[in-house]
Amino acid sequence: MVLSFQRCLSRGKIRILLQTCLDPPNACDLIPYDNRESLWTHNHFLCHLIHYLRLSHHLIVLNYVIGTFDKLKSVSSERISITDAVFDGVEVRVFEPPAKQDETLKRSVVYIHGGGWALASARTSLYNNLCRIMAESLNAVVVSVEYRLVPEVCFPEQFHDALRATRHFLHPDVLAEYSVDPSRVAISGDSAGGNLAAAVCQQVTGSVSHTLTAALAAQRLTGRLCCIITR
Template sequence: MRAAWVLLAAVAALSAYYVYLPLPGTVSDPWKLMLLDATFRVVQQTCHLIHYLRLSHHLIVLNYLICTFDKLKSVSSEDINITDAVFDGVEVRVFEPPAKRDERLKRSVVYIHGGGWALASARTSLYNNLCRIMAESLNAVVVSVEYRLVPEVCFPEQFYDALRATKHFLQPDVLAEYSVDPRRIAISGDSAGGNLAAAVCQQVSKDEHLAIRPKLQALIYPVLQAFDFNTPSYQQNMNMPVLPRYVMINYWIDYFNGNYDLAHSLLINNHTALDVSQAFSFRGHLNWTSLLPSSFKKNYKPVIQTTGKAEIIQEIPALLDVRAAPLLADNETLQLQPKTYILTCENDVLRDDGVMYAKRLENAGVEVTLDHFDDCFHGCMIFTIWPTDFSAGIQTRNSYIKWLDENL
C-alpha cells in the first residue's frame, strides 16, 4: 500500500511538472491555459510518434483528433440558416440571419479560419459557433471558407482557394442572391486565416476586373511574415502557449512543403542574412526597430546574420512571396487596402507581425485600428465554450464584433 502511495505521489509530481509553465502575471486564466497547453503537447507528441512510425502524417492525425473533440461542443442558434455551398470549386459554409419584412440589404463578412493552414475547419464548432454569433450579432451574411489543408495541398493552393471563393462571392449576381449590400462587405480571418485574408485583400485591391471590393478587412492575430523569427514578440514569447516559436516555424515549413532540417537555420534568420541578395529589397519592410513602439521593442536586439544560407531561399522561394507574407508588400499595394482592424495579443509570437502591418498601412495612408490586449494569448478568440472557455476569448470576440458593427 505504501508503494502505491509513493507511486501516486510520483505520478502527481511528474504531471504537475509537465503541466506547469512560468507565465507572465498578466495572462488571464493561467492554470486553465497551462492545462490546455499540456493537452496540446501530449496530443502533438502522440501525433509525431505516429508520423515517425510512418502510420500517417502527424497533421492528418492531429486534425482528426481536433475535429473529433470539437464535435463535443456546440452553441444553439435556431434563427440562423446554415447552408453548405461551392464557390468556384471551393467549399464554403454560409450563415444567413432570417429575412425581415421591408429589410434593407444585409452587410456581409467573408471569414477565413485559422489553424496553421493545416488544422480546423469551417464546419467544426469552434468556427461554426464564431460565425453563427457574428451572423446574429451583426445581422449579416457570413461566408466561411473551407479551403484545402496541408498536407493535402501546400502553398499557394490555400491562397488560391480563399481568393477564388472571395472573388466568386463579390460578383453582383451572387451578392444579390444572398441579399448582400455590395458596399458593406468585410474580409476577415484569424491567425493563418488572417494571413490568407490579408493576402486576398491585397490581390483583389489590384484586380481591375472586379467592380466590387471589400469595404473593410479585419485581421485577428495574423501571421504575416517568415522573414524574421526574432522580432521582440518571437523572442519574448518563444515558449508561450498555444503557439511556441518552433511550432510556428514548423507550420511555415509544412505550408511550403519544406524540409524540417531547415528549422534551425530559419530560427536564427540564416535565410535572410545580409549576404542573401534575394532578401535585400524586403529588409526595409520588416525593420521592426522603426515599426514597433518602444513598449514592444523593450531591450530586445535584432538578429541579423552577416553570412547565411542563400540556398534556403532557392529551395523555398515562397518565404519571400508576398502571397504568403503580406507584410512584404510594397507601399503601392498597401495604399490600396481598405479600412483595417488588427487584433493583437501581448503573449503571442505573432504580436509584432500585426503591429508592424498596422504601422505600414498607417504610413501608407490607410485608416487602421490596432486593438491590443495585454492579458491575452494566441488563438484565444475561438476558445469561448466549455471546457476551453477563456475570459480572453469572450473579451477579444466582443471587441472584434463591436468594431465590425460600428464600421461595416
C-alpha cells in the same frame, strides 16, 4: 515545459514514445504540462509518434482527431440559417440571419479561419460558433472558407482557395442570391487566416467592380485581422 518529440529522440527517451501508445496515463506522468492543455498536448504527442513510425503525417492525424471530435454539422435555427456550399470548387459554410423588414440587403463578412495553414476547420466548434455569433450580432451573411491544408497542399494553394471562394461570392448574381449589399462586404480572419484575408483583400479590391468597404488592421501573424464594416 512540454517535453518535445525532438528532445525525446535526442535524449534517447524512445521508451516514453512507446508508453504513450501502450500506457497513456503513465506516459503523461513523465511529461509535465498545464491541465488545461493536457488533452491537446497528449494528442499532439501521439500524432508525432505516428509520424515517427511513418504510419502517417502527424498533421493528417491531428486534423483527423479534430474532425472526429470537434466538427459540427450545419444545423440551422430560428435565429440563423447555416448551410454548407461549394464556391468555385472550395467548400464554405454560410451563416444567414433572417431578413428584417426595414433592410432588404444585408452586410456580409468573408471569414478565413486560422491554424498555421495546416490545422483547424470552418466546421470546428470554435469557428462555427464564432461565425454564428458574428452573423447574429451584425445581422450579416458570414461566409466561412474551408480552404485546403498542409500537408494535402502546399503554399500558395491555401491563398488560391480563399481567393477563388471570395471572388465567387462577390459575383453580382451570388450576392443577389444571398441578398447582400455589394457596398457592405468585408474580409476578416485570425492568425494565418488574417494573413490570407489581407492577401485576398489586396487581390480582390483591384479586380472587382465594387469596393470592399472595410478597415483592416493586421498586426502580426499570430494576431487577429480586424474588420470594421461601414455603411
